[in-house]
Amino acid sequence: MRIIVTVEDPEPGFLDKFTALLAEHGAKVELDTEWTVERATRYYRELPPRAQDIVRLAAVQDGLVKADELRKDGGDSLRGVSGPLKRTLDRGVRQGWWPEGMKAPIEPQGPGFGKVKGYIMPLDLVDVFSAAADNTEKEN
Template identity: 60%
Template sequence: MRGAVKITISVEDPTEHFQQRLLALLAEHAADVHVDTEWTVERAVRYYLSLPLNARRIVKEATIRDGYVPADELREDGDGSLRGHSAALKRAVERGVRNRWWPEGMEAPITPQGPGFGKVRGYCLRRNLVDVFFAAIAEVGLMSQRDALERAVRAGGGIWDAERTVKALAEAGVTVDDSRARQLLGDLADRGLLARNEANAENAENGKDSKNARDARDAKDAKDAKDAAVYEVTDIKEDRSAL
């Protein structure tokens, strides 16, 4: 039984003659050659930065939403056209091949979903690439604290307070204190993703909830009570059939 030998070849500015001979050699031994067509963080960074701004937003929103973003969430005026964005996502993959960022055969990381005839219902980022693209967008400094928390909330669901928020963001490589955590929770509540959970705050007296909720018992003014707020994820009604 032959052992596998891994050989990585990197050639800067190869001549056309060299390219042709190398490709011919690889073609001759195609059955024994594995072409690396996996999306890495480095490749995801190149892909993301090569996109126009509107297409970047599609990838970022799909990443935050754990792999799928409905088209309606991308239309700022509720009736904007998404025409052309799908082509930009496809061209970025082709551009990467031309620029030798990755080999031919790379599967598109994100694809439009819809009934056809140019209509788009949403965009689907391959589930196994969500973590890769999250790391890539964070690496170039374009993933905000709120973006990171929204992704954690959508993935984790359930009840959220400052304590859980601080821990979840720490796991994503983002450091915030309790005060900032409460601000971020309030932002997501304003966007409709979270709703204040009064029942859980009241249950704190029986020791059934988190530390932040229990602290609300002794709050002496409205500000302290708001600071100890507990939130619950609202129903997320998205068509995820493509995932």
């Protein structure tokens, strides 16, 4: 038997308490950590504009955005671009928008030490985040 529970707009801390209750009484609890269009739209809307650009470009370019495409006016710095992607993912867990364990939808690629060569989104998320960007664009 499989039971699916959907919790929309939970109060802060509710999911932690609910998950603990299920873990205590359930033989096996499996959280749904898949990106849906609804979750992706929430994530996308919460991002600042420059981070939205990265996600949108990745979604329309089969998951890959090269760093050169993100540099505005010939500038070399991409400083501060990756942080909002991670912070928004973490905030979504704290706010109960999605459970802990959600995989980052887009990751910086590079040698490390702050040098980013680009961003990559898994191919299975491209259509989901493309729909999220389209949903947001239609509302604006």
